[in-house]
Amino acid sequence: xxxxxxxxxxxxxxxxxxxxxxxxxxxxxxxxxxxxxxxxxxxxxxxxxxxxxxxxxxxxxxxxxxxxxxxxxxxxxxxxxxxxxxxxxxxxxxxxx
Numbered sequence: 001x002x003x004x005x006x007x008x009x010x011x012x013x014x015x016x017x018x019x020x021x022x023x024x025x026x027x028x029x030x031x032x033x034x035x036x037x038x039x040x041x042x043x044x045x046x047x048x049x050x051x052x053x054x055x056x057x058x059x060x061x062x063x064x065x066x067x068x069x070x071x072x073x074x075x076x077x078x079x080x081x082x083x084x085x086x087x088x089x090x091x092x093x094x095x096x097x
Contacts, residue, residue, distance in 0.1 A: 007084075009032045009081075010032065013078065013081060025069075027065065028088075033091075040067040040068075052083070053080060058076075059071075
């Protein structure tokens with residue numbers, strides 16, 4: 001399945017044939033996130049607390065070793081993953097990495 005977009009963070013946007021939603025999935029790379037997460041559940045919790053999604057809904061269904069989130073449109077998926085990337089860029093700037 002080819003990705004629509006692959007983030008340097010370790011996440012990608014995909015859409016399977018027949019699915020109505022866009023899937024954001026993967027596992028965050030430590031070098032991009034500054035810290036290593038114990039599980040994808042911990043990453044999901046941080047994202048839910050840190051990333052605002054005004055005007056659209058993101059559904060989550062992570063597994064222990066892989067993050068999963070879903071949006072209704074490609075544009076929402078791109079907006080969401082871009083917000084995650086910007087969040088971690090800001091964190092990296094704050095810690096000087």
